[in-house]
Amino acid sequence: xxxxxxxxxxxxxxxxxxxxxxxxxxxxxxxxxxxxxxxxxxxxxxxxxxxxxxxxxxxxxxxxxxxxxxxxxxxxxxxxxxxxxxxxxxxxxxxxxxxxxxxxxxxxxxxxxxxxxxxxxxxxxxxxxxxxxxxxxxxxxxxxxxxxxxxxxxxxxxxxxxxxxxxxxxxxxxxxxxxxxxxxxxxxxxxxxxxxxxxxxxxxxxxxxxxxxxxxxxxxxxxxxxxxxxxxxxxxxxxxxxxxxxxxxxxxxxxxxxxxxxxxxxxxxxxxxxxxxxxxxxxxxxxxxxxxxxxxxxxxxxxxxxxxxxxxxxxxxxxxxxxxxxxxxxxxxxxxxxxxxxxxxxxxxxxxxxxxxxxxxxxxxxxxxxxxxxxxxxxxxxxxxxxxxxxxxx
Amino acid sequence: xxxxxxxxxxxxxxxxxxxxxxxxxxxxxxxxxxxxxxxxxxxxxxxxxxxxxxxxxxxxxxxxxxxxxxxxxxxxxxxxxxxxxxxxxxxxxxxxxxxxxxxxxxxxxxxxxxxxxxxxxxxxxxxxxxxxxxxxxxxxxxxxxxxxxxxxxxxxxxxxxxxxxxxxxxxxxxxxxxxxxxxxxxxxxxxxxxxxxxxxxxxxxxxxxxxxxxxxxxxxxxxxxxxxxxxxxxxxxxxxxxxxxxxxxxxxxxxxxxxxxxxxxxxxxxxxxxxxxxxxxxxxxxxxxxxxxxxxxxxxxxxxxxxxxxxxxxxxxxxxxxxxxxxxxxxxxxxxxxxxxxxxxxxxxxxxxxxxxxxxxxxxxxxxxxxxxxxxxxxxxxxxxxxxxxxxxx
Numbered sequence: 001x002x003x004x005x006x007x008x009x010x011x012x013x014x015x016x017x018x019x020x021x022x023x024x025x026x027x028x029x030x031x032x033x034x035x036x037x038x039x040x041x042x043x044x045x046x047x048x049x050x051x052x053x054x055x056x057x058x059x060x061x062x063x064x065x066x067x068x069x070x071x072x073x074x075x076x077x078x079x080x081x082x083x084x085x086x087x088x089x090x091x092x093x094x095x096x097x098x099x100x101x102x103x104x105x106x107x108x109x110x111x112x113x114x115x116x117x118x119x120x121x122x123x124x125x126x127x128x129x130x131x132x133x134x135x136x137x138x139x140x141x142x143x144x145x146x147x148x149x150x151x152x153x154x155x156x157x158x159x160x161x162x163x164x165x166x167x168x169x170x171x172x173x174x175x176x177x178x179x180x181x182x183x184x185x186x187x188x189x190x191x192x193x194x195x196x197x198x199x200x201x202x203x204x205x206x207x208x209x210x211x212x213x214x215x216x217x218x219x220x221x222x223x224x225x226x227x228x229x230x231x232x233x234x235x236x237x238x239x240x241x242x243x244x245x246x247x248x249x250x251x252x253x254x255x256x257x258x259x260x261x262x263x264x265x266x267x268x269x270x271x272x273x274x275x276x277x278x279x280x281x282x283x284x285x286x287x288x289x290x291x292x293x294x295x296x297x298x299x300x301x302x303x304x305x306x307x308x309x310x311x312x313x314x315x316x317x318x319x320x321x322x323x324x325x326x327x328x329x330x331x332x333x334x335x336x337x338x339x340x341x342x343x344x345x346x347x348x349x350x351x352x353x354x355x356x357x358x359x360x361x362x363x364x365x366x367x368x369x370x371x372x373x374x375x376x377x378x379x380x381x382x383x384x385x386x387x388x389x390x391x392x393x394x
Numbered sequence: 395x396x397x398x399x400x401x402x403x404x405x406x407x408x409x410x411x412x413x414x415x416x417x418x419x420x421x422x423x424x425x426x427x428x429x430x431x432x433x434x435x436x437x438x439x440x441x442x443x444x445x446x447x448x449x450x451x452x453x454x455x456x457x458x459x460x461x462x463x464x465x466x467x468x469x470x471x472x473x474x475x476x477x478x479x480x481x482x483x484x485x486x487x488x489x490x491x492x493x494x495x496x497x498x499x500x501x502x503x504x505x506x507x508x509x510x511x512x513x514x515x516x517x518x519x520x521x522x523x524x525x526x527x528x529x530x531x532x533x534x535x536x537x538x539x540x541x542x543x544x545x546x547x548x549x550x551x552x553x554x555x556x557x558x559x560x561x562x563x564x565x566x567x568x569x570x571x572x573x574x575x576x577x578x579x580x581x582x583x584x585x586x587x588x589x590x591x592x593x594x595x596x597x598x599x600x601x602x603x604x605x606x607x608x609x610x611x612x613x614x615x616x617x618x619x620x621x622x623x624x625x626x627x628x629x630x631x632x633x634x635x636x637x638x639x640x641x642x643x644x645x646x647x648x649x650x651x652x653x654x655x656x657x658x659x660x661x662x663x664x665x666x667x668x669x670x671x672x673x674x675x676x677x678x679x680x681x682x683x684x685x686x687x688x689x690x691x692x693x694x695x696x697x698x699x700x701x702x703x704x705x706x707x708x709x710x711x712x713x714x715x716x717x718x719x720x721x722x723x724x725x726x727x728x729x730x731x732x733x734x735x736x737x738x739x740x741x742x743x744x745x746x747x748x749x750x751x752x753x754x755x756x757x758x759x760x761x762x763x764x765x766x767x768x769x770x771x772x773x774x775x776x777x778x779x780x781x782x783x784x785x786x787x788x
Contacts, residue, residue: 001565001601002659003513006666017467047458055453055682064441068643104498104677111675119397133672140673171395207395249462251681265396272400278527279534280674281505283498287645288449289680 005140014132015361016040019346023355030353036382037355038370041180041331043248045301045373051247054292067291071284073274075102079294083256086297091229094261101273104253104285106216109240110137111280112257112273114172116238117210118143122171124212127157128363129334131180131214143171147363155182155325155334156190159197166201172210172238173198178217178227181362181369182334183310183327185221188228195234208236208264216242216255217330219300222307225328235262238269243293245331248301252289306331309372309379316383320390331373334359338394342368348393352385399534408526409755410434413740417749424747430776431749432764435574435725437642439695439767445641448686461685465678467668469496473688477650480691485623488655495667498647498679500610500636504531505674506651506667507632508566511604512537516565518606521551522757523728525574525608537565541757549576549719549728550584553591560595566604566632567592572611572621575756575763576728577704577721579615582622589628602630602658610636610649611724613694616701619722629656632663637687639725642695646683700725703766703773710777714784725767728753732788736762742787746779 016039023037058067074080080097087095103109118124120142126134128150138145148165151158166173175194177186186194194211202208213230218241221227231237239258244250257273259266277283284290310327317324317335324335337345342358346368349356359367372379410433417431452461468474474491481489497503512518514536520528522544532539542559545552560567569588571580580588588605596602607624612635615621625631633652638644651667653660671677678684704721711718711729718729731739736752740762743750753761766773 001511002663002666003510006510006669007662009669010662010665042464044459047462052453052458056450059446059449059453064446065438065642068441068645070436070644104675107672107677108675111673116397116400117395136669136672137675140670248459250464251462251678253677253680268401268404269396271404272396275400275403275530276534278501278530279505281498281502281531281676282674283501283647284645286647286680286683289682 009136016132016357019355019357022350026353033378035353035355036378036385037374038372039355039357041371041373043245043250043301043373044375045248045303045305047248048296048299048301050299051249051292051296054295055288058288058291068287071287071290073277073284074270075284076287076290079290082294082297083258087258091232093229093231095258096261098267098270099259099261101257101270102285102290103255103257104282105244105250105255106214106240106242107133107137108253108282108285109242109255109257110212110214111282112276113212113238113240114138114141114143115276115280116269116272118171123167123169124172124174125162125165125170126174126176127162129155129179129181129359129367130363131176132361134174138174146170150364152364153325155179155184156186157194159193163197166197166209168205170209172212174212174214175230176214177230178221178329180217180330181332181359182325183330183332184325185225185227185328186230188226191228191230191233198234198236202236211237212240213237214240216245219246220303220306220331221329222310222327227329231258231260235260236264238263246300246303247293247296252286254285254289254293305376306373308376309374312376312379312383313370313372316386320387322390331371333370333372334362334364334367335370337366337368338390340366342366349389352389354382354385354389403530410526410751413749413751416744420747427772429747429749430772430779431768432766433749433751435765435767437639437644437695437767438769439642439697439699441642442690442693442695444693445643445686445690448689449682452682452685462681465681465684467671467678468664469678470681470684473684476688476691477652481652485626487623487625489652490655492661492664493653493655495651495664496679496684497649497651498676499638499644499649500608500634501527501531502647502676502679503634503636503649503651504606504608505676506670507606507634508532508535508537509670509674510632510663510666512565517561517563518566518568519556519559519564520568520570521556523549523573523575523753523761524757525570526755528568532568544758546758547719549573549578550580551588553587557591560591560603562599564603566606568606568608569624570608571624572615572723574611574724575726575753576719577724577726578719579619579621579722580624582620585622585624585627592628592630596630605631606634607631608634610639613640614697614700614725615723616704616721621723625652625654629654630658632657640694640697641687641690646680648679648683648687699770700767702770703768706770706773706777707764707766710780714781716784725765727764727766728756728758728761729764731760731762732784734760736760743783746783748776748779748783
């Protein structure tokens, strides 16, 4: 018989996807250029030329059997080596290839990380506001995602609520900094306090509570903001990275798990990833994508447009009197809606062809998300609509 | 805590991998050219030029944002459409894009297919000899793989044993034709009888017992052999395909699930694949690989070397008096070992630098597998060693 849990998921449509589909449909009526679509977190800047050049070079020069052949079960050694060297150079932790496992994006990395440390029934804690896909990522493993309520004035961590929810059933804590949807970067102070609590809890339990650090926005950090390296604060950290945003290649599904060299049994965790892969049918990202990405590790696409867009929107929102925490990175902003019901607000916004995602599914009702990974020109053209929306309704 | 089931898997090394590592090590001593390595099923023929040309064209001509952007959650529509048209043209079944879901190879396809139709505790039946990776593929979903003993004189299906094992707990039957490791192609008669039994059982149960058809070797079929289309025989068939062997691109991880249009709720199954993906972190194969493959659907690499190699080996084995079923396709052959213990035979073979895999892990003790996806020159040079092995020991 068809498995009901997957069938039932079909009727629960994602709000983000529904809004994105509305935007596409509306675009067919009035031209997509006139729809101010802030729904999807799809990178909008071009892929670095060096990535394209390296792909073409590989296709032209390499033996096709080797180029397109099977990866070893722990992924391509030269690629793992290059990632380890880049991480060590950048963060000063002694990463070696034995700490790296290449994955199909951050989704693939999280799929491995969660299975490494949690049995069905175990709890994974995350902090609101959070990426709603964490629910299927965690729930479908059999573990249970529990959400710590937000600290709304800063979108750092609500530590009181965290300590209350950090029971003996918690196998791992999942964080995302810079954060989708708030754009906030966790401060050194936040990470230090988080690490202290996890160390105390691990000691009490006699085994580590793991920290899974989802870092796809690590390279999108704005001027004057310090984005501390999460792994530096806590030994038992499993870093999950994706090149989707840094190189604008989300469709190529490339990222990695990097286990902190100081983690207990660090190298065993990576070997276990190879076994988990067999069960989930992951079996390595594309070989050519692994090889080309390895040549672009210290590069990014030109990400400056995201900061330009953020400043335009942030200034407009504050001048309109909305409450909003200034993003430190990403291409998201998460203002407080001017009425309690953010869904009602999102409905009104649609009338102005503004596509804004209510924060309910991010664990923060009353807020809304704008994904400003769109052309600056469109951002500028959207501001009068935003102004009218607020002035005519609130 | 680290999840023990994955940790324990680390100590259970695959026999195939161990032999392959031995072959590599021995190659360092005497030159890999002198090791007759029949261990791994790695395609040995070049990738078709058209695939490479299409990759380069995409990289040169397409907008990078679109080319490397996110796939929709059910994978790229134009690619699904092209696959459906190709399948309809070839097999005469009315496939539409709604029946197709692109996956990261056959491993990815099987990961989805198994989860579509089985809950933890359900049984999946397969037929010996079988690909040993079916164990982690099935067991790690929580379902239980049960193996029907082989019909050794033909390596078709042992129907008496099958009917005995086809209990009410069986959610699906998993077949692989052309078969790894036997090279045998299931006949029309076999498929007809299998379908009849499944139909009767489904009727009795009041819900379908699904047929999962793993077909990565579909394009490697030898002269005079008829390879019937499995889906034509049974409505509730989920086809799992991979381009790894047909295009020699196993590292690029590209394949698909194709649900028989006549299957109950066929389109729902494909939509469910999109939900399963969220849980296993699969989220579509590489975009550029999907697009390039869609232009090569009716192509294959030059696969003729596999038949040349098969004939050389088959003739040698029979002239040495070994019992062997002649392969109808693939790049495998599965002879009976000249002594009862195929592991002992494999050990003796090593002394002649012949790397032969004992059949125990394929569910057929007493047999051994040779993967002849190697240069014909090497096959020819290996025959005297094979002759000496047999003549000096048996």
